[in-house]
Amino acid sequence: MTDLLAVETPAGSADAVAGVRITPVDAVGLEQRAAALCTRSIKTSSKAAALDLAIRVMDLTTLEGADTPERVEALCTRARHPDAADWSVPSVAAVCVYPELVPVAAEALASSPVAVASVAGGFPAGLAPLEARLAEVAWAVAAGADEVDIVLNRSAFLSGRYQKAYDEIVAAKQACGPAHLKVILETGELGSYDQIRRASMLAMVAGADFIKTSTGKIGTSATPAVALCMAEAIRDMAQQTGQAVGLKLAGGIRTAKQAWHYLVIVGETLGSGWLTPERFRLGASSLLNDVLMQQAKLLDGRYQRREDFSVD
């Protein structure tokens, strides 16, 4: 294959990035497999643990222009104890906000296991000047972000300037310092599963700790087939380099059922080793209540009213 050529021009080849092979994707086969995985039925005892896990891997997110400190504080309270009446319900993995609200979240989540995540780098388009984007990343980390979600430069990627897209991620990783870097591919804009696979490999080789599907700002976001496509890329990366990269699925995940379909896809593709907050995240805002509702149903056999759950 062309891996040999690619070593000399990292990220420059269509078939490989820095010697790591990029495998083509067959859309029909991929979608069939994803659909088949979504028909697995999970054991009731395992279902309870799956709901717990869905909470533990959740990045509770608010990304609106109208976000205020009060709103973020309320969300952080929720993140620490998703169920006010039962503190044995685990905390979510992180709260995800815009950079300006990072100090608020950092204070609210101090001395809690919940991480502060910030979008940065000209979210959601990623087309601010590179210096400004990198400064934003560094600023968010300095303000207390443990994790930074940046976007792939789709303008560069889709015009074939892979090296530029790659270099920018490398620079962002540097700007991140100790914080974890998640790279959002915005799969809904990439046009094909082949491109999603290519973008996944590019981001991982460039140093992403997580690859993430979507910003949630466009119509198309995470789907089972996209999740499977990215999980297969992560599996290839692990097999070829021994490096374990995490997967974050975001956008349009609203129901517990969707959440456990994704758990099945990740569990069957990457193994149970990935079913942990260190390697798997679900970015969502309205998923939590449905998960809590399903938990309550599992415990007492009845569905609660919508009003029984917090609106934050």
Added chain:
Amino acid sequence: MAAISGGRISALTDRLSIGGEVEPVGDFSLEYAPAPESTAPVRLASQYGLFVGGEMVEPAAGRLAPTVNPATGEALAEVSVADAADVDRAVAAARTAWEGGWRDLPGAERAKYLYRVARLLQERAREFAVLETMDGGKPIRESRDLDIPLAAAHFFHYAGWADKLDYAFSGRRAAPLGVAAQVIPWNFPLLMAAWKLAPALACGNTAVLKPAPTTPLTALLLAEVLRDAELPPGVVNIITGDDAAGAALVAHPGVDKVAFTGSTEVGRAIAAEMAGTGKRLTLELGGKAANIVFDDAALDQVTEGIVNGIYFNGGQVCCAGSRLLVQETVADTVVGKLQRRMDTLRVGDPLDKNTDIGAINSQAQLDRITELVASGVAEGAELYTPECVLPERGFFHAPALFTNVSTAHRIAQEEIFGPVLSVLTFRTAEEAVDKANNTPYGLSAGIWTEKGSRILWMADRMQAGVVWANTFNRFDPASPFGGYRESGYGREGGRAGLLPYVELVA
């Protein structure tokens, strides 16, 4: 929110760490629920007669034999064993029905019955699927999603042809042949019945169908459907029994056409016997299909395709992709992916909706698979099977993969008809063609590459009746299916599937 009291579920029930190439950090494992399909829709009788002349009748000699659930080894019911006298009776009933009106019925009228059968099959799909799985051992996921819907689709498809026969073969009229004797195998019992009956009836023939000795029950349930569809008595007759009954049927002088699906050995014997009798014959026999993977293919989907090619119905498929030919440059990668995928295959109760590989159809078949696997090991091939716990009762075989296989090994030459894959490698496309065609069979082949021109180049050179590209084991009633060389002759499906059941006249 409402308080959740007692029995909190936060404590993880399963604390397992799973190994892999990277350091395991997980503390969670997914367990799938046993999700058995209910057997409630199935009402089994304790004894079944023969379906002759529109009635269930007792066999002349009164002989019965049990049919067994291969997942448990227990008998489900007793089924009649037809003898020569029963065959006589069935053929006579079919002849009477043919001469008594079926051959002269307008195509649109015949279509009406076929549409009814198709709809009734759909209405009773769950019942058929559960019964198929109970009697044959195939996973409910397959009988539910594939066997039964496809069987109905075949009736729909050929119902559509029944009134268009005058336009099917340009300039010539398609006349029916008469009585068709149809002997079918145990791997797709109802689907094979549909493949045989639908075109025969659409073309104006009547039929005597003999299902396999181990899987007669869905054919007998089909008899009920045919009656409910008010198909004229005798147009379809279904006789159960052993191989002797099948032999008596194909040899019967009152038969105008013989269609057989099964082993090459039996097919050869039938062909010899038919010689000079003037009976028309089509055979769909064994296979040893090559599944050819080029290094530019979508390897993760290839992995799924290989699994589907060989482990679908436990490999008990005549067109199974039992020889994997993989380009040397990606051989290790593909085998690695395949082994990891095999580790996640679920072998067990066929009625469980999560089961990927169900039971082997019979003890005899299991013995044959075991014997061939042992020969592979003895001949020096390297065997891989995932760790899996097989049920204590019933006939089960773990999925198996052989590497270091040479084309001379028995496992590379003989049809195993079980979940056993042999991996061979090639360097160039020419070598792939040579190796793929290096078999007496020629039923199917698979080609995996992202390059369209290579698909066409390869397909031209495959000596196989069916060539799949970037997929495997896909079936459609509109697409002809059949073999080359020792895989038989004649096509089933589509317009080509009409030809074996008509005489073209000016």
